[in-house]
Amino acid sequence: MLVVLLIGSFFSFFTIPFSGYLSDRLGRKPVYIFGAAATGLFAFAYYALLDTAIPGLIVLAVLVAFAFHDLMWGPLAALAAECFTPRLRYSGASIGFQLAAVFAGGPAPLIATALLAATGSGYVIALYIFGCAIVSIAATAALPSSRDRDFAHDHI
Amino acid sequence: MTIAEVAAVPLSDLDHRAQLRRAVIASTVGTTIEWYDFLLYGQMAALVFAKLYFPSSDPLTGTLQAFAVFAVGFVARPVGAAIFGHYGDRIGRKAALIATLLLTGLSTFLVGCVPTYEQIGVWGAVLLVALRFIQGIGVGGEWGGSVLLSMEWARTGKNRGLIASWPQFGGPAGFFLANLAILAFSQMSGDQFLSWGWRVPFWLSLVMVGIGLWIRLGILETPIFQQVIAGERVARAPVVEVLKRQPKESSSSPSRGWDRWFPPSCMAPLFSPTAPKPSGPRATSCSSFC
Numbered sequence: 001m002l003v004v005l006l007i008g009s010f011f012s013f014f015t016i017p018f019s020g021y022l023s024d025r026l027g028r029k030p031v032y033i034f035g036a037a038a039t040g041l042f043a044f045a046y047y048a049l050l051d052t053a054i055p056g057l058i059v060l061a062v063l064v065a066f067a068f069h070d071l072m073w074g075p076l077a078a079l080a081a082e083c084f085t086p087r088l089r090y091s092g093a094s095i096g097f098q099l100a101a102v103f104a105g106g107p108a109p110l111i112a113t114a115l116l117a118a119t120g121s122g123y124v125i126a127l128y129i130f131g132c133a134i135v136s137i138a139a140t141a142a143l144p145s146s147r148d149r150d151f152a153h154d155h156i
Numbered sequence: 157m158t159i160a161e162v163a164a165v166p167l168s169d170l171d172h173r174a175q176l177r178r179a180v181i182a183s184t185v186g187t188t189i190e191w192y193d194f195l196l197y198g199q200m201a202a203l204v205f206a207k208l209y210f211p212s213s214d215p216l217t218g219t220l221q222a223f224a225v226f227a228v229g230f231v232a233r234p235v236g237a238a239i240f241g242h243y244g245d246r247i248g249r250k251a252a253l254i255a256t257l258l259l260t261g262l263s264t265f266l267v268g269c270v271p272t273y274e275q276i277g278v279w280g281a282v283l284l285v286a287l288r289f290i291q292g293i294g295v296g297g298e299w300g301g302s303v304l305l306s307m308e309w310a311r312t313g314k315n316r317g318l319i320a321s322w323p324q325f326g327g328p329a330g331f332f333l334a335n336l337a338i339l340a341f342s343q344m345s346g347d348q349f350l351s352w353g354w355r356v357p358f359w360l361s362l363v364m365v366g367i368g369l370w371i372r373l374g375i376l377e378t379p380i381f382q383q384v385i386a387g388e389r390v391a392r393a394p395v396v397e398v399l400k401r402q403p404k405e406s407s408s409s410p411s412r413g414w415d416r417w418f419p420p421s422c423m424a425p426l427f428s429p430t431a432p433k434p435s436g437p438r439a440t441s442c443s444s445f446c
Contacts, residue, residue: 012325017322020319020322023318076324083405087391088394090245090249090252090301090304091237091238091241091391092398093303095399097237102233
């Protein structure tokens with residue numbers, strides 16, 4: 001399993017810069033929202049593929065999941081930083097990102113483990129991921145379009 | 157510190173491009189090291205710490221273990237974000253990033269030096285939790301700064317997304333290196349890994365931090381922050397101000413912030429019923445990813 005994750009993270013070395021590049025061409029919000037929707041929907045297929053226990057399909061599932069996830073992870077940096085005016089930017093971007101670690105990233109594995117223990121089904125975890133995706137999409141849609149903002153000068 | 161680094165004359169095109177390249181390298185390398193540190197601790201906690209620091213005979217250590225692995229590292233991260241956000245917006249990106257790298261690197265190195273339960277009893281566990289908190293503060297200050305260090309050297313909005321995605325690359329790179337180090341050292345015959353082998357990946361962090369520090373000391377403050385200083389627009393209390401003025405932006409990040417390791421960490425527990433190998437410890441270790 002560790003090896004599969006190593007392959008996945010190696011794959012990310014390429015998909016992350018590519019996602020960043022895409023966000024320059026197509027906009028941060030569209031790429032991010034597409035990534036969130038794709039990750040949320042793919043979660044169901046993901047657990048179905050894992051359930052087959054066929055090594056090739058498991059690797060495929062991980063790679064596709066990483067690719068969709070990186071469509072969020074790549075543009076996230078620019079999206080978060082561009083929300084803030086230069087003089088408050090370090091504080092704003094850092095706090096937003098790290099609060100996410102506490103409220104979403106940290107408990108996520110615990111929630112997933114608990115869901116699995118309670119129901120015995122990966123699809124319940126997929127449902128949870130799907131719910132997170134909807135929250136992500138709603139929050140991102142509410143943000144101002146950041147790419148066109150004046151990045152170098154104060155805007156508030 | 158920053159004042160002296162403000163370029164007196166504008167950089168030439170060529171110099172600017174060279175600085176941009178150096179800034180991207182400095183942020184990506186540093187972020188990779190910090191993720192290595194953070195993830196290494198999480199992985200080792202499940203593999204080694206339970207045996208050496210949290211013997212089941214002592215109930216207090218059992219509670220501490222839960223804290224060491226999960227809560228402390230995560231709680232520390234927004235604390236670090238506020239501390240280094242403050243200094244990063246007041247003193248500069250460069251100074252803050254040198255501090256986060258040192259803090260994370262030194263605390264990680266010290267984790268490799270903590271005496272075991274056999275040697276100093278419960279204090280070993282206490283030290284591990286304290287060091288995890290310090291490490292988390294460093295990691296919490298790192299992300300925003302390294303993204304800005306890269307982005308604020310970009311000249312146009314045309315490639316800012318690509319430039320900012322390089323420090324993001326540090327996440328999987330750190331994950332990759334941490335697990336590679338664990339794979340390599342766990343090949344040692346059982347006792348050796350438990351008695352001293354596991355400490356080496358933590359000590360290696362010191363070497364990496366030395367390299368990262370050398371790179372980061374050689375960069376200039378970003379042009380955009382130089383403008384903030386030159387225009388005397390430095391915020392007095394940036395953390396308070398940003399929460400007041402841009403509450404939506406500061407708080408909407410959390411909701412869209414499932415972390416990088418969301419898919420792998422959710423996958424790990426599922427693996428126990430399907431995979432033949434027992435994956436109890438692995439599920440725990442995956443859970444401790446950022």
